Amino acid sequence: MKSLKEYIKEIICFALVLFTTSVFAQNVTGIVLDNSNAKEEAIVGATVHWLGTKVATQTDIEGKFSIPRTKSNQLIISFVGYKSDTLNINNETDLKVYLKSENQLQEVVVRSGSTAIDRLSPHQTEIITSKALAKAACCNLSESFETNASVSVSYSDAVTGAKQIQLLGLAGTYVQMNVENVPSLRGLATTFGLNYIPGTWVQSIDVGKGAGSIINGYESMTGQLNVELQKPDISERVYLNTYVNSLGRGEVNLNLAKILKSENGKPKWSVGLLTHGSTLQSSIDKNHDNFYDLPKYTQANFINRWKYESDKMMAQFGIKFLHENRLGGQIIKNPLALDDIIYRFTNNTNRIELFSKTAKLFQNKPYKGLGLILNGVIHDSKSKFGFRPYDGRQNTIYGNLIYQDIIGNTNHTYKTGISFLYDDYRERFADTLMTRTEVVPGAFFEYTYKYLDKITAVAGARTDYHNLYGAIFTPRLHFLYNFNPDNALRLSAGKGFRTPNPFAEYFGNLVSSRTVRFLDRIKPEITWNFGISYTKHFGKSSLIIDMYRTNFVNQLIADTEHPQFLYFYNSTSSWNSKLNYANSAQIELNLSPINRLEFKVAYRYTDVWNTLGKPYNQSITIRKMFIPRDRVLFNVGYALPYDKWKWDFTVQYNGTRRVPNLSPNYQHTSYESMPIKYAPAFININAQVSRSFRRWDLYLGGENLNNFRQKDPIVTPETPFGTRFDAGSAWGPVIGRIIYFGTRYKLGGVI
Structure with a gap:
């Protein structure tokens, strides 16, 4: 409770206000913008404070702020990478402030420039912006990480064309993939989902390492990817991209x-249409094994989205649709060949998604908000692997109601809400049928503490009730300490939970x-995931060092040690497991010695182990397959003034990795004595x-130039129906x- 002295102070202050000008009865509100790129962009997290006082606040996600008046009439607005601005405030109450960029520092958060580090977030987050995406072909999300040191992408097999990402030494299934903060590429979409988002649709990609925020659910284990799409109110009115490569893909x-x-003068209603069409119809067989190196395919994909914005409300809603056909397997050289002697891979996918996001805005309280996210997905996939069919169908309904406010002042903020997830899966492979219906209501609370520009701590937890697995408690903690404006330390810890989909995730x-x-x-x-990272900025350059550990309390093992079997079983241990775990350490140096010249050098070390042997009642802890221990990335980019000409050059070193022994003469009789390859x-x-x-x-480029x-x-491609045929390794x-x-x-620009 407040003391009597504090009450008296408040009464006196109130009386003084009544007898002074009405100016002092109002907060000063405003918006902080950057217009250096010929269009206005909100600056998120700019510091706003009165000179000579401790009264301060920060701009929100729209660049807006509200700050109570004080005796000082000098308002200072600052943000890293920009020249601070000092304003003399008299009777003004609604400000529009433009900050001028000092230089092209990489730590700027909202920018259509190159890669950035989110300095404000206690969660280690790298932002891949449109400029960074333009450094490579970037036809879709799977090709958006060519110059990123943290995320690596590879084909999962030699027939289907499916790609998978790796983060912190583990597969992308342990990464929560969101589209505009809505869990999206999950479930059956994990197979080909990286191909479902064209690069030209992407405004930016947030790559967060470690367990993410509990706001979006419990499935984030090693990180979060959040894809921001082009917005109808700030995008070009027409954007056309064409692409063709030497394989015949267009x-x-x-x-x-x-x-x-x-x-x-502000957009109220806006509409956007994002469309994509691509195809590959060439018969590619460079290794002459009579199998397509890449499947023939055709994809049609679009999003129609609408946006409404007023002083009191913001709403977005739309529809997404995708259709894709794939044909791979053996190349038919004899048109008279019978179907029963040809190994074909086929896939037909149809996906439709409805989404809406609604927010109630509080004009004089930008720190306060109420939002509702709704999403519905129908995903239907039919495939054939030789004579073995696969049918998969997923129906999903997702809802998330979020309320945010402060506790006393903006140093103490919180988000709370309730969520609902409905998943219905129907999968059949050959003669195996798997069905599962999940109904998961949940509630969450996340508290954020900020102390000036020094400390940010986020503590969150959620409790979900799963109809199949009971109550699920998920705590997470993130901590940021700024030694000074150029040196920051981050710590994180958190729990993750997910239900695996074996056929979709091990499709290859x-x-x-x-x-x-x-x-x-x-x-x-x-x-359980634990992480620590250190970031140092010096001039236009930066150094990032991070280390993460992921322990599995339970992990689904996909055991391919035996060349004729694919075993699935659980491997259970404790939160500090030494049976199934992943260690990851990375050091990344970004240098810009002169204007428009950028270097990136990074080294990543991963150490991932699984405990196998259940088929033979044995137990052996061994390195996980297909995970390279070492990876080195080198990138250099140079641009002439106004970006008239731009050059980019990237070298990736991928170290050795354990692979299965698939020799035709190999007989698997023991895990403890099996040869390691x-x-x-x-x-x-x-x-x-x-x-x-x-x-x-116009752009011209090459991938895998060293061939x-x-x-x-x-x-054994010559005998695809034999007992040793394997294209999944x-x-x-x-x-x-x-x-x-x-x-x-x-x-x-926008009309």
């Missing part, structure tokens, strides 16, 4: 945006003659040059050198 992307109604292993056996009833996977290290070299005109961009290819990625590039050419056309 694609067209067309984005349209229009402001339908404005009010007081189905391209084989392996017999699938489930030795256990599948349990949820549970992890490693694949060789290899290098990938990529490069691109682009030329910009007023409205046009490295895995030798014999398919085991690819560890390196199947395709050699690829040359590509593309164009980008932008028409004006």
